[in-house]
Amino acid sequence: MIDDILFYTTVYVSLFVSVFWLLVFLGNKETKRKSLKKLPSLSVIIPAHNEEHHLENCVESLIGQDYPGLKIIIVDDGSTDSTAEAGKRLSRKYSFIRYIRKENRGKAAALNTGLSTVNSKFFGFIDADTSLSKNALRNMMAYFSSDAAAVIAVIKPVEPRNFVERIQKIEYMIASFTRKLMSFLNSLYYTPGFALYKTEIVKKLGGFDEDNLTEDLEIGLRLKDNGYRIENTAEDYAYTVVPKTMHDLFDQRMRWYRGHIYNTKKYSHMFFSKKHGDLGIFILPIQYILLAVTSPFLVLGIYDFLLALAKNIIDIKLVGYDFLYFFGTASFNFINPFTFFVVTLFATFLLILKVSERQIKEKISPFEYALYMIVYPFINLFLWIAAFTQEMLRTKKKW
Template sequence: MALISVIIPAYNVEKYIGECLDSIINQTMADLEIICVDDGSSDSTPDIFNEYASKDDRIKVIQQENKGPSAARNTGLRNATGQYVYFMDSDDYLEADALKELYDISEKDSLDMVIFKATTFDEDTGERYTTSYYDMDKIRDFSQGRVFNYKDLGELMFSISVSPWSKFFKASVVKDLSFIEGIIFEDNIFFIESVFKSKRMYFYDRYLYNRRVRSGSLMTSGKNFTDYIFVANKLIDLTKEHGMFDVCKYNLFDKIIISNFLRFSQSMGESKLDYFDKMKKDFLDKKEEYAQDDIFEVIPERPREIFDSCIRSENAREFELSINLYDTTHKLERTQDLLEEKKQELIDVKKDKRVLFKTTQKLSEKLNETAHEKKQLAKDKKEYKQEIKDLKYVNEQLMTSTSWKVTKPMRAIGKAAKK
């Protein structure tokens, strides 16, 4: 039995799968079981899998008809035998020491889950960058190197990236879980279920994963996003089931409303109309329940406006325009506030300039006075030097005079008499 089972679901990724596999087979942790699940690819992806498998007996290739990434991950999970499980996306790559570090940390602290960070690179532009979503600074600041569980996290559990590839799982935590098949955003549910099952979690503050953004990927292909409404309700049910809804409801409700509007905005054509109808029905179903709670009194103004505007609007276009108007109005208000701040700063600067001018003027006057005093002192010094010189001259003349020499004996008798 291998120490780590790496599960790689793949569909038509012939352009990327080689780089992905290379990053796994070249890990500094060698004791791996690499499960490659081809999800009915129509390109050369399965051939590439088989070629790698012929050279590395750690690779196990499973082929199935196209069922989607959830089904492919589930197939891999059912066939996994390792002590730990790691899910890898087929168009990304992993740092060479990642699995060794994650394994060592997990063994040292008997962890059920390790959460780590990812960098993103754009295939089209070549740009490489980090994002707050995958940096998870709130979790880093909260944990500070400590082990924690979901009760410790509270509402912060919804500040963690849900992507399975940014987690390293103990097999016993996830073996009886599965990804819901046939929908997108399924990793939200899998992640929260795994959080509730994990007694010991740890945030590893390192970038170990390299995430590719490409125009043809599932999440950028313009697919209907209405699955999110189902997923959001499932998240609510899970928090209630584990007694965490009251702790998480404000953060969760805020996240759900904002995410709903985001998915609505990303939808196109008929999909957008369909999303609006389903979102409005969902919000109407929730309105009475949440009106009895204090959720609407606590959540920020924008998600509250999205919720109310969706219910008020007759159609998708009216809803979209109402939120655009709200956002534009508030942006204008913020711009006006900023303008007022800048005006006040300008007034303060002008005031400071006047104060500075007066201060400078006083200093200039003082400097002039000091220069005058210095000039006068220099003149006095010159006069004193001349006076001393004149006195020395008079003294010298006196010392060499005939009268001074004639009276010398008399001065000596006078000094003796005083003694």
């Protein structure tokens, strides 16, 4: 009885969400924006903590943007490696680069330190382990409209090689495609990795929340709560270094997922709010609805699948491995409603993956697809359960 309820609920919710996003994709067409003839003033803040191996590459990618009048502000958040030497060397070499050293108080505090020195019309922040594609700054500026307060780019992992990195490659691809769809609905609510903002608006809203694990999500929700748009460009890329081990991935996702739980609780008044349109009515609630529905279904489904598999293996052994006997008598019940649903779900998800691959201009091998579709759901489920558990137990939050 419970299995049936979970099964049909999961089928309905999953199909509803899939059809919804497909209709959004088919009903909207991305219009390429024309580059601005006159570029507004822009400053980019680089918060850096122990980034000796990445800082110079990040700065070089900004210098290579060919953006007249660009100012770069490096905020060293109490680094204990040679980040300070690299920052000072770069500031001496280039007059438009400013280096600021401060005590270690976290990324948001570093961003606010940099923001306090900004007098340009627009500013951005970029993680020190991230670099930009050519002309990203110019192209992104064209997306600012009268009510747009921020613009984000596509985030891609840098040269993924091992198992953990390759799974993230597909995860980032789907996330970027979903953000594009959200922007069509004026429902994009976070600014990860690299983003540009209108300086006046962010300063008016009080800057970044320094007591927050995911300040990029919090500022996005705050912008949406105050009626501003967040735009997304699918043609410009920010390449970032991703975790290489399961341990590092776990630490990163605990910060991300716990930050997501904390901030959606902080802005819970936006859930089911007509004032916030599709974001309040659908986007914010459906994430937790899907998680609540699919998690127990996935766990029970695995149990039923393994139970049926074990039973059939025993039965096959008892009849001397006569497979024709099972198919002939229809007693081989390995193919059941659950496996049919799994196959259907895989086929639907594969379609979404292929569309994402084309839209984000990514190249995914069949092996990577198989790896992601078979392994990722279980890894992600485990990470979410761990995040909720840590939040309920109120364990110490780590950056």
